[in-house]
Amino acid sequence: MPPKSRREEYADATRQALIGAAGELFVAQGYQQVGIEAIARSARVTRGAFYHHFADKAELFDALIAAMQEDAAARVKAAAESAPKAKRIGAGIRAFLDVCCEPAYRQLVIDTAPAVLGTARCREIEEAHVYGLLIGALTGPAGSSEKARTNAYLAARMIGSMVCEAARLLDGSDDPGALKAEALKVVDSMVGTLAPDKGGKSAARK
Structure with a gap:
């Protein structure tokens, strides 16, 4: 691609x-409490500059969630690729749980996004990124049957939901280390029952 111009x-x-700027303000004050003027001021740009890039606050929030x-x-892909082949799914899931436990991700992506963007849009973003990786890992080799693809999709959605719920439970837990181990x-x-490369051991086991 040709180099970008200064503009x-x-x-x-x-x-x-x-x-x-929006991400920092939404975490600190909550999505509903932050206005466009405050975001533009924090980013040190004009209100006009804001509207040059985004139609409204919801569109900006959509871009923020997609970026997160x-x-x-x-991060999940890097963790999976650094693990032995038989343990890549488990390594990716552990990395995803770590991400979900981060306050900003938990607050904005897990808790706020469904209410602001709607379930359908959240799923679209998820499946373009983290969930898409898990769906691909569980689908198996190219040419897998339609049933295998359907099962992989369902399993990925269920596993992702489990990880997100575990992150919620870990927040404020008296013993987060023990709870995290149990969740994993x-x-x-x-x-272990769904991974395409079954060798008698769970693909996610350490």
Whole structure:
């Protein structure tokens, strides 16, 4: 691709500044309490610059959630690829649980996004990133049957939901370490029956 012009670089920087500022404000004050003026001021841009990039606050929030999910997917993929082949699914799931336990992700992606963006849009973003990785890992080799693909999709959605719920329970737990270990055992047992490369051991087991 040809190099970006200075105007394009400035536009990208402005967009990222708005997304970053919005993320910080939403975490600190809550989505409903933050206005467009405050976001623009925090990003050190004009209100007009805001509307050049986003139609409204909800569109900005959509971009923020997509960026957070893209980052989460990169971290999950890196964790999976650094593990032995038989343990990649488990390594990815453990990395995803770590992401879900981060306050900003839990607050914005898990708790706030469904109410602001709707369930359908949240699923679309999830499946373009983290959930898509899990669906691919559980589907098996190319040419898998329609039933295998359907089962992989259902399993990925269920496992992802389990991980998100575990993150909620870990928040404020008296013994988060023990609870996290138990949560991983539950997910491990489920993945062990679904992973395409079955060798007598769970693909998620350490």
